[in-house]
Amino acid sequence: xxxxxAEPDDVDLDQxxxxxxxxxxxxxxxxxxxxxxxPLHAADIADLLxxxxxxxxxxxxxxxxxxxDGDILSEISEGIREEVIDSLPREVxxxxxxxxxxxxxxxxxxxxxxxxxxxxxxxxxxxxxxxAEAAMAYPEGSAGRLMQSETVVAPEDWxxxxxxxxxxxxxxxxxxxxxxxxxxxAMKPVGYATLGRILSAGRDVRLDAIVEESFRTxxxxxxxxxxxxxFNQYHLISCPVVDSSGRLVGVITIDDAMNVLDEEHEEDMxxxxxVGDEASVTDGAFATMKQRLPWxxxxxxxxxxxxxxxxxxxxxxxxxxxxAALMPIVASTGGIAGTQSLAVAVxxxxxxxxxxxxxxxxxxxxxxxxxxxxxxxALILGFGAWxxxxxxxxxxxLGMAMIVNQIVASLGGVMVPLTLERMGLDPAxxxxxxxxxxxxxxxxxAFLGLASVMLV
Amino acid sequence: xxxxxAEPDDVDLDQxxxxxxxxxxxxxxxxxxxxxxxPLHAADIADLLxxxxxxxxxxxxxxxxxxxDGDILSEISEGIREEVIDSLPREVxxxxxxxxxxxxxxxxxxxxxxxxxxxxxxxxxxxxxxxAEAAMAYPEGSAGRLMQSETVVAPEDWxxxxxxxxxxxxxxxxxxxxxxxxxxxAMKPVGYATLGRILSAGRDVRLDAIVEESFRTxxxxxxxxxxxxxFNQYHLISCPVVDSSGRLVGVITIDDAMNVLDEEHEEDMxxxxxVGDEASVTDGAFATMKQRLPWxxxxxxxxxxxxxxxxxxxxxxxxxxxxAALMPIVASTGGIAGTQSLAVAVxxxxxxxxxxxxxxxxxxxxxxxxxxxxxxxALILGFGAWxxxxxxxxxxxLGMAMIVNQIVASLGGVMVPLTLERMGLDPAxxxxxxxxxxxxxxxxxAFLGLASVMLV
Numbered sequence: 001x002x003x004x005x006a007e008p009d010d011v012d013l014d015q016x017x018x019x020x021x022x023x024x025x026x027x028x029x030x031x032x033x034x035x036x037x038x039p040l041h042a043a044d045i046a047d048l049l050x051x052x053x054x055x056x057x058x059x060x061x062x063x064x065x066x067x068x069d070g071d072i073l074s075e076i077s078e079g080i081r082e083e084v085i086d087s088l089p090r091e092v093x094x095x096x097x098x099x100x101x102x103x104x105x106x107x108x109x110x111x112x113x114x115x116x117x118x119x120x121x122x123x124x125x126x127x128x129x130x131x132a133e134a135a136m137a138y139p140e141g142s143a144g145r146l147m148q149s150e151t152v153v154a155p156e157d158w159x160x161x162x163x164x165x166x167x168x169x170x171x172x173x174x175x176x177x178x179x180x181x182x183x184x185x186a187m188k189p190v191g192y193a194t195l196g197r198i199l200s201a202g203r204d205v206r207l208d209a210i211v212e213e214s215f216r217t218x219x220x221x222x223x224x225x226x227x228x229x230x231f232n233q234y235h236l237i238s239c240p241v242v243d244s245s246g247r248l249v250g251v252i253t254i255d256d257a258m259n260v261l262d263e264e265h266e267e268d269m270x271x272x273x274x275v276g277d278e279a280s281v282t283d284g285a286f287a288t289m290k291q292r293l294p295w296x297x298x299x300x301x302x303x304x305x306x307x308x309x310x311x312x313x314x315x316x317x318x319x320x321x322x323x324a325a326l327m328p329i330v331a332s333t334g335g336i337a338g339t340q341s342l343a344v345a346v347x348x349x350x351x352x353x354x355x356x357x358x359x360x361x362x363x364x365x366x367x368x369x370x371x372x373x374x375x376x377x378a379l380i381l382g383f384g385a386w387x388x389x390x391x392x393x394x395x396x397x398l399g400m401a402m403i404v405n406q407i408v409a410s411l412g413g414v415m416v417p418l419t420l421e422r423m424g425l426d427p428a429x430x431x432x433x434x435x436x437x438x439x440x441x442x443x444x445x446a447f448l449g450l451a452s453v454m455l456v
Numbered sequence: 457x458x459x460x461x462a463e464p465d466d467v468d469l470d471q472x473x474x475x476x477x478x479x480x481x482x483x484x485x486x487x488x489x490x491x492x493x494x495p496l497h498a499a500d501i502a503d504l505l506x507x508x509x510x511x512x513x514x515x516x517x518x519x520x521x522x523x524x525d526g527d528i529l530s531e532i533s534e535g536i537r538e539e540v541i542d543s544l545p546r547e548v549x550x551x552x553x554x555x556x557x558x559x560x561x562x563x564x565x566x567x568x569x570x571x572x573x574x575x576x577x578x579x580x581x582x583x584x585x586x587x588a589e590a591a592m593a594y595p596e597g598s599a600g601r602l603m604q605s606e607t608v609v610a611p612e613d614w615x616x617x618x619x620x621x622x623x624x625x626x627x628x629x630x631x632x633x634x635x636x637x638x639x640x641x642a643m644k645p646v647g648y649a650t651l652g653r654i655l656s657a658g659r660d661v662r663l664d665a666i667v668e669e670s671f672r673t674x675x676x677x678x679x680x681x682x683x684x685x686x687f688n689q690y691h692l693i694s695c696p697v698v699d700s701s702g703r704l705v706g707v708i709t710i711d712d713a714m715n716v717l718d719e720e721h722e723e724d725m726x727x728x729x730x731v732g733d734e735a736s737v738t739d740g741a742f743a744t745m746k747q748r749l750p751w752x753x754x755x756x757x758x759x760x761x762x763x764x765x766x767x768x769x770x771x772x773x774x775x776x777x778x779x780a781a782l783m784p785i786v787a788s789t790g791g792i793a794g795t796q797s798l799a800v801a802v803x804x805x806x807x808x809x810x811x812x813x814x815x816x817x818x819x820x821x822x823x824x825x826x827x828x829x830x831x832x833x834a835l836i837l838g839f840g841a842w843x844x845x846x847x848x849x850x851x852x853x854l855g856m857a858m859i860v861n862q863i864v865a866s867l868g869g870v871m872v873p874l875t876l877e878r879m880g881l882d883p884a885x886x887x888x889x890x891x892x893x894x895x896x897x898x899x900x901x902a903f904l905g906l907a908s909v910m911l912v
Contacts, residue, residue, distance in 0.1 A: 018813045041670065043689050051813040077809075152652075152734035168654040176693070177652050178634060195651035196633050200623040214497065220774060232498050232718070237632070237712050239694075254540050258714055262688070265721045266803055269728075273799030274792055279813060285824025292825065293794045293832050296789055296862075303788040317773075317780050324773050324780040325766035328787070332759040332896060333752055335791075336730055339888075340748045343729030347722055348737045354532075357474045357507040358737060361620045368741025369748065376749050377756060406752075432795075440788060 013044040021048065025060045033064055046075035049084065050282050061087040068092060069352055070099035070252065078111045079282035085116055095124035101175060102131045103148040103256060109136060110145070135250075143227050144220035146260065147241040147250030150174040154207055156182040156190050161203030176253055178237045182207055187247045189240040191215050217242050222258045229352065231257035268350055271428040274299070280362055295433065302437040306331070313448035316456055323451055324390065326398060331443030333377060334405035338435040341366055341413025347425045349417055364451055370410030374403035397454055401447035408442045409435070469500040477504065481516045489520055502531035505540065506738050508567055517543040524548060534567045535738035541572055550579035558587045559604040559712060565592060566601070591706075597682050598677035602716065603697040603706030606630040612638045612646050617659030618874030621816035632709055634693045637665055643703045645696040647671050659826060673698050676705055680716045685808065687713035724806055727884040728799065730755075751889065758893040762787070762900055769845055769904035772912055778845065779907055782854060789833060790861035794891040797869025805873055805883045815874060822866040830862030853910055857903035864898045865891070 017036060024032040036145045036183030037045060049057055049072075057080070061068075065088050073096050076084055085093065097105060097120050105124065108116050109132060121129050131149040138144025152173065163180055168172065179192040191211035201210050218227050218241045230236065239257075241250040267277040274295035279288070289439055310317075310327070317323050345362070348354035354362055386392045416434045417427030473492060480488040493501055503514055503741070505528075515587045517524075521544050529552050532540055541549065553561060553576050561580065565573050565588060578586050587605040594600025608629060610619045619636055623629065635648040647667035657666050673696045674683050686692065687710055697706040709746070723733040730751035735744070764771075766783070773779050804810035808816055838855030872890045873883035 042688055043691075047809070048813075050809065053814075053817055067803065164655055167652075168658060168695075171658065173652060173656055176650070178693075194632070195655055196623075196629060199620055199651055199655060200626065200629055202624060218800055234497055234716065235499075237710070254710055254714070256691070258688065258710070258717070261714070262721075264801075265718075265725075269721075269725055269799055269803055272725075273795045275796045275799055279800050281800070281809050281818050281821075283821070284830060285821050288821060288825035289828040289832070292793065293829050296792055296829055296833055297798070297836065299789050299792045300837060303785040306784050306788070309782045310784070311778065314777045314781070317779055321770045321774055322767065324783075325763045327772070328766070328784065328896065328900075329520045329756065329759040332762070332785070332892070333755050335753045335892075336752055336889075337748065339729045340731045341752070343725055343731055343736070344735050347725055352507065352622045353503070353737050354481060355507060356471045357504075358509075361509055362737050365737075365739070365741050365744060368709065369744035371754055372741060372745040373749050376745070380753065381756060433792075436788070436792075440784065 011039060013047055013237045015353045017287045018048060018051065021054065021060070022056055025056060028063060030063055032263060033060075034067070036069070037064065042069070042071035042077045045072050046077070050077055050080060054083075057083070065089060066092055068096060069448050070096040070104070073097070073102060074108055077280055077282060078278070080279045081108070081111060082113065082116065085112070085120075091310050093119065097123050098125065098128070101148045101150060102128060102135060102250075103146060103435045105132045105250075106145055107133045110140070115380075140222050142220060143218045143222045143224060144222050144240050144249070146197070146227065146253045146256050147220065148174060149250045151181060151188075151240070151248060151251045152179075153183045153187075153248065156184055158182075159203065160198055160201045160205045160210070160295050163198060163207060164203070165180060176255075177251075178253070179212075180207065181240050181248065181251070182211060183239055183248055189215075189217055189242065189248050191363055192238075192240070192264045218252070219244065227252060228257045228264065229259040232261060233352075263452060264350065267375040268346060268428045271426065272346060272432050273327060274432055299433055299437075302433060303440070305437060306440045309444045310448065313452055316448060316452040319456055320394075320451065322394075323448065326385070326394075327444055327447050329381065330398065330405050331440045333402065334409040334439030334443045335436045337370070337373060337406050337409035338413045338439045339432070341369075341410040342417060342431055343413075344436050345414040345417045346428050346431065349421055354418075359418060363418075366410040366414045367407065370407040371403070373410070374406030384414070393455060394451075397447065397450045401443065401450055404438060404446040405443045409439045412438045469503055474504060474507065477516070478508065478512055481512060481519060484519060486519055489516075490523070493520065493523070498525070498527035499531045501528050502533070502669050506533055506536060509699045510539075513539070514543070521545060522548055522670065524552060526560070529553070530556060530560040530564055533736055533738060534734075535736045537567060538565070538569065538572065541553045541568070541576075546575075549575065551618070551781060553579050554581065554584070557604045557606060558584060558591060558706075559602060559708075561588045562601055566596070587871060594676050597680050597849045599674045599678045599680060599697050599708060600705070602680050602683065602712045603676065603708045604630060607637060607649055607704060607707045608633045608635070609637045609639045609643075609645075609704065612640055612664050614638075614663050616654055616657045616661045616663060616666070617658065619654060619663060620659070631713075633707075634709070635668075636663065636785055637696050637704065637707070638667060639704055645671075645673055645698065645704050648696070674708070675700065681720055683708060684713045684716040684720065688717060689808075720734070720806065720867070724802060724884045727882065728802060728888050755889055755893075761893060763895045765897055765900045766904065769908055772904060772908040775912055776850075776907065778850075779904065782841070782850075783900055783903050785837065786854065786903045787896045789858065790865040790895030790899045791892045793826070793829060793862050793865035794869045794895045795888070797825075797866040798873060798887055798891050799869075801870040801873045801885065802884050805877055810874075818847040819874075822870045823863065824867030826863040829860070829866070830859035833862060834858045849911060850907075853903065853906045857899065857906055860902040861895060861899045865895045866893045 021036050025038060068088055078266045109120060135144055158187050179194055180198060181189050184190050192215060192256045194205050197210045220243055238251050238253045240248055241252055243249045270279055278292035279291050288388050345354060378399030381402055382395040385398050387393035412435045415432050421427045480492060520586050591600055610754055634717060635650055636648045639644050640646050643655045648671060649663050649666050653666045676697050676699055693706055694709045696704055697708055701703045726733045726735055732747035735747050801810060834855030837858055838851040841854050842851035873887050877883045
């Protein structure tokens with residue numbers, strides 16, 4: 001990435017700088033620390049705090065906590081946020097949270113324990129505290145938690161000139177705003193005009209003559225995932241939020257929506273892999289164990305199903321011992337095929353590309369792909385086994401079991417998440433375990449079953 | 457989602473509407489089709505075209521192709537874009553592409569064959585064609601391909617009033633712009649002012665007095681993934697693009713960056729699952745087979761490694777047949793643990809939360825989690841096997857193999873992607889196969905090896 005100007009935060013975080021920071025902390029050299037950290041963007045300082053070890057972090061905060069501002073606080077990941085807040089002197093915290101927009105305050109409050117919450121609420125100015133408490137009254141994961149209450153509105157009959165004069169007079173505008181929202185006398189939004197169109201229109205043009213053709217609002221109780229979807233689908237840059245009676249209560253901007261999308265991605269990926277969705281690199285070994293062990297224990301039991309299936313065929317295996325060595329091939333290739341089909345389906349459900357309208361077609365497509373992959377793999381494995389082990393019948397059993405299991409895998413990969421979705425559950429959750437259990441059990445059963453019929 | 461106004465595109469796509477559209481197509485009722493499709497947003501029409509079957513799509517386009525505009529074209533997924541473009545009358549296509557911003561034209565051109573490319577280039581006005589060709593000269597996946605060449609600039613010594621007067625005079629402004637970029641006489645960007653600050657400042661305020669503190673540019677040859685990262689990290693809304701001599705050549709807006717992030721995420725998820733990263737629900741069974749078979753064949757060979765390991769222990773298995781039934785438990789639980797560790801590591805590498813600075817700490821964390829999970833699972837499995845099978849020594853062998861394999865899994869899950877990253881390769885690519893091969897082979901080897909020493 002190219003940075004062409006010697007602007008304040010045009011410096012990026014790299015290993016050299018991290019090493020220099022750690023050396024300055026070690027030497028308790030506050031001036032050097034200031035010089036090193038001051039040019040960094042808040043997001044980079046937050047990353048630095050996350051990436052260094054906890055004793056270095058404590059030492060750094062002890063030296064430098066007076067410089068922590070609101071932007072750094074809201075960039076810091078949940079994993080270490082409480083720790084950092086605890087280390088701040090009261091007056092630094094007060095100063096820091098007063099700088100923040102209301103949506104950032106809410107984001108900060110969400111993951112804190114009650115005493116810290118109270119401390120931050122007390123630090124806010126009255127109007128900001130009321131706004132934060134109002135937002136916190138909306139359910140977790142709702143649009144109301146995501147919005148900032150600072151909005152820029154104008155009556156629908158204003159002209160461009162009136163709007164500009166009003167903006168010039170207003171003391172405290174939001175840091176980022178992209179539209180002026182037109183409201184009726186009941187504070188219901190009726191449209192919005194982009195700042196670009198306001199700037200380029202004449203002073204006497206009425207705002208309602210330059211509103212965007214396309215205009216959407218969301219309700220404060222709508223789920224944040226639906227909000228993120230409409231930002232992405234309709235290329236919104238900001239979206240007014242209304243209460244149940246249609247009155248404007250806030251606005252959501254694209255950076256918040258982008259954050260939600262990013263978190264949902266992470267959730268899908270981690271859930272598919274059977275990890276609690278709050279996993280972070282700052283977690284310790286014990287926290288990591290707690291996130292992962294539940295799924296591993298579940299898998300222990302589902303894997304025992306495979307063991308049960310295999311144990312039914314002990315007589316067959318004792319007659320033809322090579323079956324024990326070959327059976328994981330069919331099961332494992334099925335697991336991979338199931339995972340492939342599953343990843344495509346979960347992704348398509350998340351982006352709403354897989355819907356009721358095409359579910360049947362996609363399932364048939366998977367069936368077709370399963371048959372084709374099964375035949376391809378069966379030919380390679382069947383002939384391979386025949387040539388290497390010299391037994392055409394064993395090759396045929398391997399091939400047939402492979403075809404059966406590939407079909408089960410690709411169908412299971414799409415049917416399991418579709419069924420979970422239809423039941424109102426997260427299609428990513430538990431799908432992986434379901435599907436690999438299915439392909440393991442079917443893989444062992446098909447192979448050993450066919451072998452016991454055809455080879456013994 | 458709540459839509460409170462009867463605005464043009466405030467209608468969403470649902471199954472009822474899709475069914476009605478298909479009925480209108482069936483009846484060749486063009487008026488009805490217009491009524492149904494006209495209120496939809498271009499993105500929803502594109503989704504509709506993607507979700508219906510290919511014969512329905514052909515019939516719909518035959519009836520309705522005159523209404524396809526540039527926005528719909530640029531929303532349509534690559535999978536069916538050529539098909540749709542081929543169905544359009546020449547004059548419709550010409551009209552459609554002339555409406556588009558230069559970045560959307562480039563996006564459209566990228567995936568087309570030469571004859572279609574030429575057709576579109578010819579349809580453009582001269583200035584637009586030159587801009588599109590200039591952008592296409594930058595490498596695929598670079599900032600130059602992502603940017604729009606339409607920029608809004610002002611000399612650094614202008615006042616707010618001069619800028620507003622200039623914007624009011626300018627005929628054709630970009631659809632979306634969020635900053636006025638200040639340039640020096642050599643067209644090098646020196647800062648930018650948000651439209652919000654321009655609107656709220658007095659006419660005689662100099663633009664360079666209200667520029668944003670933080671200002672970044674990217675080079676046209678920078679990789680789009682780096683661009684997406686800095687948008688996300690630094691909460692940018694737009695970013696000027698410069699050529700190698702620092703001259704302004706375009707601007708990238710957040711919707712493009714959001715798109716890149718979304719695609720990268722899809723890529724990670726699909727690659728981890730061993731699917732070609734261009735998989736889409738519109739692909740047919742044959743295309744799907746082609747994306748998936750290569751990984752399945754690779755897995756066939758790696759799974760044969762497990763078979764080879766097991767076959768070395770045939771004598772042991774023939775003595776204690778129950779080993780054959782139990783051995784997949786250790787291997788499969790290891791596979792899940794490896795996948796968990798891998799998903800966390802790949803995600804953290806993608807978000808740059810896992811870096812050189814904390815790699816050692818994260819690896820040690822994984823080691824710790826592996827030991828803890830291993831002990832937990834070993835206790836459950838070991839005592840379970842003792843109680844059910846009545847053999848404490850067999851339980852001990854299962855437990856010890858489990859501990860070994862859990863450690864291998866959690867270390868492998870983080871070391872494999874870290875190593876790939878260090879080699880300059882995509883950490884998501886092939887990691888899954890590596891790690892599950894490792895845990896399978898180690899699982900079978902540890903369990904059968906220990907059994908052959910302790911039980912026989």
